[in-house]
Amino acid sequence: MTESAPPAPAAGGGARPIVLGVSFKLYLDVDSTVEWAKTVAEAVRDHPAVKGGRVRLFVLPSLPAIPGVVDALQGTGVGVGAQDLFWEDRGAFTGAVSGADLRTVGCSYAEIGHAERRALFGEDDVILGRKLVAALRNGLTPVLCVGETVKSDPQTAARETAAELEAVTRDLPASDGGHDLIVAYEPRWAIGQAEAADPDYAGTVIAGLRQVLESDERIGSSSILYGGSAQPGTLSALRETADGLFLGRFAHDPRRFGLVLDEALALRDPQLRTG
Numbered sequence: 001m002t003e004s005a006p007p008a009p010a011a012g013g014g015a016r017p018i019v020l021g022v023s024f025k026l027y028l029d030v031d032s033t034v035e036w037a038k039t040v041a042e043a044v045r046d047h048p049a050v051k052g053g054r055v056r057l058f059v060l061p062s063l064p065a066i067p068g069v070v071d072a073l074q075g076t077g078v079g080v081g082a083q084d085l086f087w088e089d090r091g092a093f094t095g096a097v098s099g100a101d102l103r104t105v106g107c108s109y110a111e112i113g114h115a116e117r118r119a120l121f122g123e124d125d126v127i128l129g130r131k132l133v134a135a136l137r138n139g140l141t142p143v144l145c146v147g148e149t150v151k152s153d154p155q156t157a158a159r160e161t162a163a164e165l166e167a168v169t170r171d172l173p174a175s176d177g178g179h180d181l182i183v184a185y186e187p188r189w190a191i192g193q194a195e196a197a198d199p200d201y202a203g204t205v206i207a208g209l210r211q212v213l214e215s216d217e218r219i220g221s222s223s224i225l226y227g228g229s230a231q232p233g234t235l236s237a238l239r240e241t242a243d244g245l246f247l248g249r250f251a252h253d254p255r256r257f258g259l260v261l262d263e264a265l266a267l268r269d270p271q272l273r274t275g
């Protein structure tokens, strides 16, 4: 990890948009996912905080649900993305998903390196680095997941996670103005649990990741999200350090997602609070 300027203000800090992402993994079927998108579309369509970019939202459905979700969220400002992509765009790659095609069907995000992709599909830093380049080549904002496997002390976790980020971004080419990147800090031991990681622990790791990103001239704008059993209350607890949340199960109920959205609005723009 390299030293750099003090971290920019995070969620509670005022200037940057709060970013909320939701992954459906393989939890919901296509119809339920599209139903969720229709409900959320109604809730956010005309909301000034979302329309004005103070809160940035994205959703990552399973692949077959993407067209229906893109349709349901049309005109709402909520971005849609895939939970994975392949590193090549065309060729003899049976079963692979092209970033170019994701773009064609309306995606603007691609998740890379979720803990489940590493653990169940054998993806390593080299593979993930190629996928990162493929996402950027196709104009997809990468949602790059990093996180230590086992709970340790926050400083050790910060070093381990920063090293992971540096390894995956090693072959990232330079670009005019820098790449737009979302990093999701997801401690693997906190995924699928009842509670999120302790805010001080997560905050220490996020501060370390921010130093890595801010000292990398290839990165333009970046946001660091916390993921791992995130739920109503988590965003406020992390307001000094995280730029937002990457949500799983606790956002699959639109009402609970609405609570997190209200929390984001209250942090960013208290007078726009809906509830």
Ligand SMILES: O=C(CO)COP(=O)(O)O
Pocket (backbone or CB within 6 Å): 023, 114, 186, 190, 191, 192, 193, 227, 228, 229, 230, 246, 247, 248, 249, 250
């Ligand atoms: O892995 C996650 C999001 O990608 C988090 O999932 P949970 O919030 O369900 O633990």
